[in-house]
Structures are given as structure tokens and as C-alpha cells.
Amino acid sequence: MKCEELLAMLNEYVDGTVDPSVCMEYEKHMAGCDPCKVVVDNIRKTIVLYKEGKPYELPLTFRNRLHETLRQKWPKSGPGS
């Protein structure tokens, strides 16, 4: 496997949807190719960072307004009725 081919199948490898036989080739390549190994590792970490990140705080004034609206719009006889 060449670096190019590895790059083309990066999604499948990172997502764990790659065919087992291809997966073995993939790992064999990475064992002998530092750049590819590091790129895969970087990408995994990139995804984790975005997944775990808490990017924005809810503005307090908006939270209050939102709940005020929810209370106003809540149907007296129950939702969806």
C-alpha cells in the first residue's frame, strides 16, 4: 500500500469500517511509515477535541428569555392537545 492509497481510505480506517484484510495492510504500512501514522493519530485527536469541546456558553439573558417563552407557550391542557 502506498501513502496515497492510505490517505484515500483514511475515513474508513478512522471510522473502523474498513475491510479486515485492508485493515491489516493499513497497519503494516503505518508500522513502516511515520508520517502516515502521525496523520492518522492527529485526525483521531482532532475528532475527539471537537466532540468533547464545549464551545459556547448559553448567554444568560437568552436562557431566561427562552424559559420565559416556554412557560408562556406551554399549553394549559398539556402539550400537543
Added chain:
Amino acid sequence: MSNDIKNASCRDVSDGELVQRSQGGELAAFEELAFRHEEKVYSLAMRMLRHEQDAEDVTQQSFLNAMENLQNFRGDSSFSTWICRIAIHGALKLIRKRKSRSMVSLDEAAGEEGDHGTIPHPEYIADWRESPEVLVHRNEIQKLLEDALSGLDEKHRMVFLLRDVEGFSVKETAELLGLTETNVKVRLLRARLQLREVLTRTLGDPDTRVVRHHKHAR
């Protein structure tokens, strides 16, 4: 997440039970659901729309939609997934509205990438100095992440957000965005590579930087 709800009896309850109690007409239960998920919905909307007022509008509209359709929620997915889906549809609607004003389609250039577009090569390759678990708690890292995300084309950003951040499958992402699965995959790869490149330039340890030896690699 702050939780200043008066009705303490809601606090230790699962989302599923809160949904049932909301369906039974208990406003406090629905408010608790909002407290639990409003920040996540807002963040998702902010990441999609990059605009505070629009993100607030979409967040509020999402919870109002959820309120209206509460009886239809059968619990096939979690409340969190359900409310995020509503928010995604709301945000996409707004984006399409913006687009129609500027006469550009959301699927613009969809054909040009196709299957065969060249994949950008990673350039700055280095191990990160710290683990994501450590990095994620730093404010300046959150800023770096959002700046990098803003640097993506919208079409790449959407796919990355839905697939990698929200965890929708390739198929679901394709359905939500009205794209083919192939297109989703191509866009996802580009998004991942571009974000990796930008983040590694800041987070990578220059001492571990490696350079591709094209002679051996090809």
C-alpha cells in the same frame, strides 16, 4: 450546566422519564429537558450558523417545535438526538434562506468534487504536545477549534459537524444535507484533513515533526 429549576424532583430523573412527564402535561419536566440540552443545541446552532442571534432563534424554535410535537416523540432515539435533529433542520432552513438571498445553492460545486478530486496532502505532520483530554479544558483551545472550523467551507463544515461531532452515520448525514453518500465521504475527508492541518500547526510539537519521503512512499 446550570440547573436552577425550582422543581428538585426532576433532577435525578432520566430524559426518558422527563419526556413522559412532559407528555403528561408537566411543564417543569419539559423545562428540565430544556436546561439539560439547551447549551448543546445552542452550540450546534452556533457552529452551523456562526451568528449569535440566528443561533438563539434556532434554539428557541427547536424547543418550541419539540413542545408542539411532543406527543409524536416515541423514544426511538434519545431526546438529545431528537432535539438536535430538529435544530439541524432549523439551521439548514435558515442557511438555505440566506443562500436563496445570495442566489447560491447549498449543493454548489457538488459535482466538481465528485469521487475523483485530488486529496490535499498533509503538510505539517507532528505529534501533538498534549492529549485532547488535557487540551479540551483550555479556553484558548476552544477558540482555536472554532477559528479552524470557521476556516472550512460551509459544505465541509456541515458534514464534519453532523458526522464527527454529532455522530450521525454517513447515510444519515447524506439524508439531512440532501447529498449523496459519496459526496459526504469526500467532504468529510477534506474537512478532517484541513482541520488536522490547522490544529497541528499550533498543537504539534516541532521536535517531532516528520517529513514525507516521497521516494519511498510512492
